[in-house]
Amino acid sequence: MVDEKKVNQVVEPRNGFELPLLLFAGFRSIIDALHRELAEHGHPGARPAYGFALQAVGRDGAAIGEIGRRLGVSKQAAGKTVEKLEALGYVERAPDPADGRRTLIRLTPHGGDLLTRSAEGFDRLRAEWARTLGEERLAALERDLRAMAPAGAFRLDAAGWFTG
Numbered sequence: 001m002v003d004e005k006k007v008n009q010v011v012e013p014r015n016g017f018e019l020p021l022l023l024f025a026g027f028r029s030i031i032d033a034l035h036r037e038l039a040e041h042g043h044p045g046a047r048p049a050y051g052f053a054l055q056a057v058g059r060d061g062a063a064i065g066e067i068g069r070r071l072g073v074s075k076q077a078a079g080k081t082v083e084k085l086e087a088l089g090y091v092e093r094a095p096d097p098a099d100g101r102r103t104l105i106r107l108t109p110h111g112g113d114l115l116t117r118s119a120e121g122f123d124r125l126r127a128e129w130a131r132t133l134g135e136e137r138l139a140a141l142e143r144d145l146r147a148m149a150p151a152g153a154f155r156l157d158a159a160g161w162f163t164g
Helices: 004-008 018-040 048-057 064-071 075-087 109-133 135-148 158-163
Strands: 091-096 099-107
Touching: 018 109, 048 064, 048 075, 048 099, 048 109, 064 075, 064 099, 075 091, 099 109, 109 135
Parallel strands: none
Antiparallel strands: 091 099
């Protein structure tokens, strides 16, 4: 639980480097908690980057080249990620019904379950933050972050950005 005295106190300005570190630490705490939950519910091999990749595959499936474009990585890098996801049972290869020469990567029921459980887990974790910080403070934080985030900030190539 958060110490209310610390939360409500006025603090002196800090060094600029602390803001991104605090934002990242908050992000990391949410992601780590989510992945502990996912491991307990049949997804021990799930990694943060896999969520981005599964979103790039989408509900309708996509060719490897399209997955790469959506993730901002090369076709070869996308192919390696697809191989990992395939080995874990999250995606499968299937002929494209619109073009028999193409192969689509599609979510398996296991992959769909991972996305569903992730969404539910994010909702539970947000509710925990709301209980700790208060709904009004959390909503204000979300509004402030939206105001500071550039247009189009929610992109699937975020995982590649960290490693690129």
